[in-house]
Amino acid sequence: MIEAAGLTKRYGAKTAVYNLSFQVRPGTVTGFLGPNGSGKSTTMRMVLGLDQPTSGRVTIGGHPFRELPNAPRQVGALLDAKAVHGGRSARQHLLCLAQLSGIPARRVDEVLGVVGLQDVARRRSKGFSLGMGQRLGIAAALLGDPQVLLFDEPVNGLDPEGILWVRNLMKSLAAEGRTVFVSSHLMSEMALTAEHLIVIGRGQLLSDMSVKDFISQNSADFARVRTPDTEPELREKLTAALIEAGGQVLPEQDGGLRVTGLPLPRISDVAHDVDVRLWELSPHQASLEEAYMRLTQGAVDYRSTADQRIGLHQQVPAGYTPVGYNPADSWGAQAAGAPQPGGGYGQPGAQPNPYAAPQPQAPPQPPRSPAPADLNKRDNEDAR
Numbered sequence: 001m002i003e004a005a006g007l008t009k010r011y012g013a014k015t016a017v018y019n020l021s022f023q024v025r026p027g028t029v030t031g032f033l034g035p036n037g038s039g040k041s042t043t044m045r046m047v048l049g050l051d052q053p054t055s056g057r058v059t060i061g062g063h064p065f066r067e068l069p070n071a072p073r074q075v076g077a078l079l080d081a082k083a084v085h086g087g088r089s090a091r092q093h094l095l096c097l098a099q100l101s102g103i104p105a106r107r108v109d110e111v112l113g114v115v116g117l118q119d120v121a122r123r124r125s126k127g128f129s130l131g132m133g134q135r136l137g138i139a140a141a142l143l144g145d146p147q148v149l150l151f152d153e154p155v156n157g158l159d160p161e162g163i164l165w166v167r168n169l170m171k172s173l174a175a176e177g178r179t180v181f182v183s184s185h186l187m188s189e190m191a192l193t194a195e196h197l198i199v200i201g202r203g204q205l206l207s208d209m210s211v212k213d214f215i216s217q218n219s220a221d222f223a224r225v226r227t228p229d230t231e232p233e234l235r236e237k238l239t240a241a242l243i244e245a246g247g248q249v250l251p252e253q254d255g256g257l258r259v260t261g262l263p264l265p266r267i268s269d270v271a272h273d274v275d276v277r278l279w280e281l282s283p284h285q286a287s288l289e290e291a292y293m294r295l296t297q298g299a300v301d302y303r304s305t306a307d308q309r310i311g312l313h314q315q316v317p318a319g320y321t322p323v324g325y326n327p328a329d330s331w332g333a334q335a336a337g338a339p340q341p342g343g344g345y346g347q348p349g350a351q352p353n354p355y356a357a358p359q360p361q362a363p364p365q366p367p368r369s370p371a372p373a374d375l376n377k378r379d380n381e382d383a384r
């Protein structure tokens with residue numbers, strides 16, 4: 001098990017990870033999701049002892065990585081697939097790693113077979129495609145047959161067949177009882193691969209729950225309604241009547257309406273009562289990708305100016321406390337120098353929120369906006 005409590009990392013003035021607490025359990029694939037720059041790699045580097053936390057603590061099986069006896073046999077990781085000596089062949093690269101960790105050479109051939117690189121094992125890795133490089137990185141992670149595996153964006157550069165292969169590999173490793181922690185910025189991919197999700201934004205925990213719970217909490221049902229395009233006033237009339245009847249109504253880009261809070265028959269009755277004809281009345285479910293984008297939209301560092309114009313830009317609200325694992329119940333409360341675990345911003349004992357101060361370069365923030373119309377394209381296309 002991987003356990004983080006109050007994990008914080010600052011690089012000078014930049015807070016990359018803030019007060020992060022979570023557990024990654026054996027026997028399941030845990031997806032680690034967040035937009036670009038949200039702190040996934042920094043967190044993984046701290047798990048692996050490659051970066052020292054500014055405060056807080058992270059352990060594997062109860063020990064900080066650097067104190068693990070024979071760490072390469074216990075923990076395998078793919079962090080940067082390009083971190084390979086390009087002049088060496090795939091086999092030589094793995095042999096060097098194996099020798100450093102006292103792993104027998106026959107294991108090198110085994111893992112080359114597992115990742116499907118046996119036929120190119122003697123080719124220099126500098127000629128490898130991005131996907132082949134990812135496979136070599138995965139082979140290196142598997143070398144010590146470890147119980148704990150971390151993969152940072154393992155499907156980067158892989159073709160659909162490669163993506164499916166990684167997905168099945170992660171699941172089979174977890175089914176063998178291993179702890180599998182996989183980062184991605186793609187909700188759709190994680191929904192197919194992981195059973196548990198840890199979502200972060202700007203280094204902070206946004207959500208920590210099973211994929212099943214994430215779906216049921218975030219994939220709200222809604223109705224799509226369209227009135228005749230030729231009579232725009234009917235749309236306005238129906239909107240007012242539906243709101244009057246207790247529904248929430250959002251306009252969609254194609255002229256339709258997204259209605260929540262009213263069952264379909266009631267919407268039909270309301271339309272009939274105000275004498276509005278309908279061209280469409282259909283049930284839908286918000287996609288998982290949309291739910292993820294809504295969750296993280298306040299925590300995206302890099303964004304198209306077009307997105308800003310349509311009001312997608314929000315800050316993580318001050319005082320926001322994610323629902324999830326609270327390490328105050330275990331050893332987290334004792335972590336040396338750790339901020340009060342579980343203390344959200346604005347709570348007693350919490351460190352000052354580094355994100356609460358207005359960002360000087362940030363554009364003016366609109367109030368929390370309804371679901372942006374352009375996200376509705378994936379209606380009824382639940383990623384699962």
Ligand SMILES: Nc1ncnc2c1ncn2[C@@H]1O[C@H](COP(=O)(O)OP(=O)(O)OP(=O)(O)O)[C@@H](O)[C@H]1O
Pocket residue numbers: 011014015016034035036037038039040041042043185
């Ligand atoms: N060595 C460093 N020095 C300064 N800032 C850093 C350093 N490493 C990371 N950061 C910053 O910390 C933040 C988190 O970066 P990190 O690479 O952990 O995010 P990420 O979620 O892995 O992003 P991506 O999905 O783009 O790989 C970013 O703003 C990044 O610029």
